[in-house]
Structure formats: C-alpha cells, structure tokens
Amino acid sequence: MKDFVQLFFELDGTTSSNQKIRYLVQYFSEAGPENAIWAVALLSGNRPKRFFTNKVLRVWLSEITQYPDWLIEDTYAIVGDLAETLSLMMEPWAVAQKSLGSLHELLSLNFPKWRTMDESSLKRQVIDIWRTTDANHRFVFNKLITGGFRVGVSKATVAKALAQVAGISVSEMTHRMTGTLATSAEAYQQLIADDGSASRSIAQPYPFYLSYALEENVETLGNFFDWSIEWKWDGIRCQVIKRESNVFVWSRGEELINESFPDLVEACSKALPDGTVLDGELLVVDQNGKPKPFSQLQKRLGRKKPSKKMQTEFPAGLFAYDLLEMDGLDQRENELSLRQERLKSLLSQADATQILLSPEVGASTWEDAAAWRKKSREMKAEGLMLKLKSSTYKVGRKKGEWWKWKVDPLTIDAVLLYAQAGHGRRANLYTDYTLAIWKEDALVPIAKAYSGLSDKEMTQLDRWIKANTRERFGPVRSVLASQVLEIAFEGISRSTRHKSGFALRFPRISRWRQDKNADEADTIDTVTALWRSYESIS
Amino acid sequence: MLEVKEHGLYCALGDFFIDPTSPVERAVITHAHADHAVDGSTHIWAHEATIRILEARWDRSLARSSSPLKYKETTEVGEVGLSLHSAGHVLGSSQVRLDDGKEIWVVTGDYKRDSDRSCDPFEVVPCHRLVTEATFALPVFKWQPIERLTQDILRWSEEAFAQDLPVCLFAYSLGKTQRLMAELSAAGHSQFLIHRSADKICQIYREFGFPIPDYQIFVNNMEVEGTKGAIIIGPPVLQNSRFLKKHKNIPSAFVSGWMALRGMRRRRRLAKGFIMSDHADWQSLIKTVEQSQAKHVYATHGYSDVLSRYLNSKGSIEADELLVLRESAEDD
C-alpha cells in the first residue's frame, strides 16, 4: 500500500501530465502485476463498492473523538471531503504502527472477507486501521471504503503510461482499457503484452471519439461541403455492440447498461447482424421515431430492470450516427462519409422502429446551419455536431475534425439570497448561492448554483457577502437582497423543489449583473413565460 | 468595556479602538500585519517592536504619534489600565489586557502556542472576558512540531540541492519568513536568499535580539549558479516572478496553515505545500480559553461561529461571536 499511497499523493501534487506519466510508469514497473492491475482499475474510475455511507463514518468519528455531531458535520462541510476530515481529525501527525499490506491484499483478499463480516467486527477492524496508520494511508483507505476514490489523473494519462510500459501505441492501449477489466495479475499481463496477442472479449467496446466545443466563428471551418452536419442529441451517448448473437450497450462512461434498457437490447438483437458496432444516442422515441425531451429519458435513468409499463410508456431508442464495425471488421480507419453510407444501408435493411438513422441536418451553407442551430430546442437537440466528412474515427478527445456547436443557454437574472462556503478548493470562500426571483413583493428561490465567476469577481463577491450578512445558519448566510446574478441553464420545468415552482436544468452563474438593481431581476411572470415557450417547443 | 463599532473594537472608557479597520483618533495595535495595522490614526499604542516595524513599513517616524510599550508594562489610558502581553504570533505581537478596576478583559489579537525561535512565547493572562481569534478554529487544524517541519523541508530540498538548484518557499514577509530562517538555520541550513520586502524587518528582528541567520537579497535577474543550494524565501507574489517562470525546474512550495487542506493546495496550483501557521490551532485555542479562566469568551476572525458554538456546548463558558469585518488575513 505504501507505494500506492505515495503514488496517490505524487499524482495529487503535480499539475504536469508528463510528470504524472513518469510517476505512473515508475509505479507500474515496480508494483507487481497483481497490484498494478488494481491501480489501473482505481485510476480509471473503477472503484470498489462502498462499505459504509459517510453518515456511518461520521457517527464513528464522533464516538472516537467525543466531538458533537454538529462539529463534525460543520467541519466536513468546510473541508468538503469526509475521508480527509477523518484523517485530519485523528492524530494527523501519527507515525504508522501497522502496514495495510499490499493493494492486492487489501482489495482482493481483505475486502471480500470484510463484506461477509457483521458490522461491529468490521467497525473494530476499521477503527483499528484508523488508529494505527498515518494520515496519508488513512486518507486513501477511507477513500477506498467509502467508494469515493478519485485522483486528478485522466484515463488518457493512465493509458499513455501503460502504453509506455508495454511498448505499444496509446490508441491500442486505450482500446484494451475500454470496457470492463478483470482485476487479476493475468489481466495485467494481457494489458501490457507487447506482441498483439492480447485477446479481446466480444463485449469490448471501442474507445469513444470525443469532440471539443466550437468557440471560433463557424466560417473559419472552411468549405461547408467538406462537413457533415448532424443534430447533437440530448440523450445518452452510447455504443451498441452485437457480436456472436450477444448485444452489449455501453454508455459513454463505459458502463454496461443492458439491464436498464432491455427494450433496446431486444431490438438490437433482432435487427442487427452479428459483427456490428454502432455509435449513437440513446433517447426516448415516440411511435413516429421522433425523440422525446430529456425529462422523459430521465425517468428511465438509473433504473435497473424497468417494468413493462415503463418500457411502453418511455420506449428507448437509438439514433445511430456512426458505424465502427461491420461484418466483424473495424471501420474506424474509413472516412466518415463511407461509414455513414454503410450505416445507412445497414439500417435500411434492419427491421426495427427503435433503431434509427440519426437524420442529417438539411443545410447547404454555414448561414443555413446557423439558422438550424437556433431551432435545436424544437428538435429536442442541444445544438449541432459538425464533422469533417473525411475524418476517421479517432480515440478520445481530439481537436480539429469534430466540433460540437451547442445552442446558447437560457438565462434569467436572479437575486442572491443565501450564500454558503464552498468546499475543498474554495473552503473559505462563499461560492455556493441560492438565487431568487420576484413573486409579487417577495423573493422566491428558483435555483442553487455554484459560482461560474472569474476568480477576481468571486473574491469580490465573497467579500461583499461577508460584509452584508444578515443572518448565519451554520455554514449558510443570508445576505442583503441586492446583488443580481445571471443564471444560465439548459432547460426549465415545473417542480416543487423550489418555492418558485420551477426547476432549472444545469444552472450555473454566468455573469454578475452589477449594472442591475434587485428590483430589475426576473419575476415569476417573466419566468413563467419563458417556461411556456420552452415547453411548447419541447 | 468593549463594543463593536463601525471602525472595529472600541473601548469607551479609554476612548480608543483596538486594531481599527480604518483610521481613528486613538488606536491600540496588536501587531504590524496589514490587516491589523491601518495607517492614518492620530495616536498609536503598541509594542515598541511593532512601532519599529510600522515605521519601516510606512517609511516615516512615529516618534510623535505613538506610545511604544514593553510587555507587562501598565499605562493608564483614559480610565483603564492597559498592558501588553506577548502573543507569540510575530515579533512585537501583543495581547491587550484592559483593567477598569472591576473587570479584566484580554484581547488576544493573533497568537500561537507553538514554539518559535524568532519571537517571545505566548503568555497566559488570566481574565474575566477573553476576545480570542479563531482563524483556524476547526478540529482538522493541528500543527506539527516545528522541528519535524524543518526536517521535512530540508529533506524535500535535498534533490534540488544535489542538482545545484535552489528551492523556493512562499511565505509572508513579516513573521513567517523570519521564523523559517531562524528554525531552518537551527536545523543546520545556512544559505538564504530573501526577498527585499523582508530585509528591513529581518534587521529589526536582529535589533530585538532574535537569531536571524546571514542572508542575501534575492533579485529577479540572478543566475541559477548564484542561487544553488539556497532556500529562497519570498512572498506569494514571487510565484509569478520572471526568475521562477524562467527556471521551471526549481521546486517551490507554499507555507501556510491552509496547506493542511488538500483543496487549498490545489487552489494554489502548487506542487507542494508545507503546513505552518503563526495562528493557534484548534487544540491551542481550546487550551488558551481554558487557561485564561474567562467565563465569557468572544471569538473573532475565521471560524468564530464554530468556536463559540463549541465552547457554549461545554456549558461552563458563555461564548459569542464578535464580528469585525477585516480584509482576509495576510498572515495565515
């Protein structure tokens, strides 16, 4: 464990990705395959299921330290990380008396054993570890048992390091790492095999090709006819695989989501030939093959084994826009226009109303495209995707050939009502805001949002908040109602969560309207009108 | 005896403010940090070292507008007896003890209880009412012994020194810089390059007999050759200096109590943070309140809400928050 804990803090302590790669290569070369494979899993986001909720650990911490619950609660709210709060509250400078064993021992041997233990013996075990390890070990250990292990290193960086260790290309390594990895020493040997003998399972997805947001003027992209214009759907990006009569639906986060969407799995299994891999968007579609708003898809999200009723009411469909494998052959090196042509003919033969070709946007100039983009919300889309017709299907996020061109967000002006200190990076700054709009003479909350302001404005507003506090409730302060902030968001719906009766989707602060007085903020009437027009198109 | 007014904490019996936030007629100043010492007041009472530092900082004599005091020396100001007592925060830092014959108040100012070769140790001053700072009043703040910290810094520096490089520590010019110099020198290091903003202050420390080792002034256009094996200490703005931008391989670290929090280290976008503060940590705050024997405690600065609530929960002490609005501390 010691080397892994050290790796964690080394990675945490640098912002240079080259430095991170050096640390990773060094760790992988020395850790031994049975530990290295766990490190790969943890660093690419495969966390062991948590043993305890944060709540349980807070209670234990309170028992050990004799501090009142509220103190632990408040401190945690400020630190923003329970594992860290815990490791600092218990003798931060203690020298370790015991070792936690290797990463492999902890995760492959102890964790499974602990899962069968009753809570009181497990509690003894955990508290003993807290008492006998140093703060860094305790921190990493707490992260592992609460399922919150995360470190500032991207999967792409891990892939680069492993590619170096294996002596193979980064894209091949990324491919090997896509999907679900076993956590055995053999799996690691396979992963870093240099002879191409690594066998892939039939379930293994290809790495997704991801785009950047277009920030330049669209005209800078050059000749319009070199580009394919598609809708950027507001659903779940996914990869559908059919091989050897089995269907696998992978989300963009590389989770297998077959269980949540049995209707889609069934449709694919009937309609698609073996050796097919599609890239597309999972949406709820109506009988006419039209996408429904995201709020409908939301009803199916995170729900495993949905009822028949659920499936008929909110049928899942796929809007396919790319073909990655056909007849068992990798298509990614072909140009987009060829892949699209093949996709079209493949789907025209497929007999399924739930698997659709994502329609092209019928524009013939950039101006045209810009006009279509404005209509995205009517189409239930978030904007347009611009893809170079000659582009191959690349690995990971790449600039230049694929761009997302999203619609401008919706905005309202709201009044700052409450502020709460942020945590972690922003622990002593008031950066989390509750914002309100006018309803007759009262201000009613409509959203909570984090600051999206510049560092300078954030500090300035923080100072204003501290100077204009009216009341304090633990970590929350109510402030003089005078500051107007512009909230940007992606959608609006009726909700009882906030007193205004509306909920905003992805709200964030886009501007501090220092030019406006509180009474110039939006009112329940203007917001209702906005909601009506949003509903009517979506 | 004390109340919060527009310019800060005010004593009507003596007609003075303590660490006023804007210029006033009569000010008692606990120490020379900018967030406690505002220029422009007509008359100042402060420890003689604090007066010296303020003269250096404001670049003029305060001979006619100040009353320099020594620790434990009582002066009558209006109707109260005022005396200063070492706060252990930085050179000259003082707790203010006020006695009107009926009740004794102590205002701690900023203080710490940890050992520090560069200033006088904190003195416990019994009182009825205590105004204590609460900058780090959370149970996650717990400072390690200074010897362990200097060992950590020297171990971290080894690699750079072996490559004929210097290392760089970001620390405030008053207090932390001198403390680092004195402690690192005691731990065996001898080469220091100091930002010019700390030069005069270092000399005042020496005047008052504190062990500041030999040092050279750091300048931006130095050749790395001339800096090898040195510990460069300068204020956080040094992070953006031409010298460090040019020599990216020079390891640098921020020295602050906030470095205890992982999120704060990341906010500074720094590879390394060393945890050292001239403020009291959680245990020291609780200990100080207990030792003062005060029955009424006012917490100010930082997490004053947490500290006062915690003290109240223990029953025997009545605690309140005292909100004086200050620019954020320059010395945390």
Ligand SMILES: [Zn+2]
């Ligand atoms: Zn100070």
Ligand SMILES: [Zn+2]
């Ligand atoms: Zn201060």
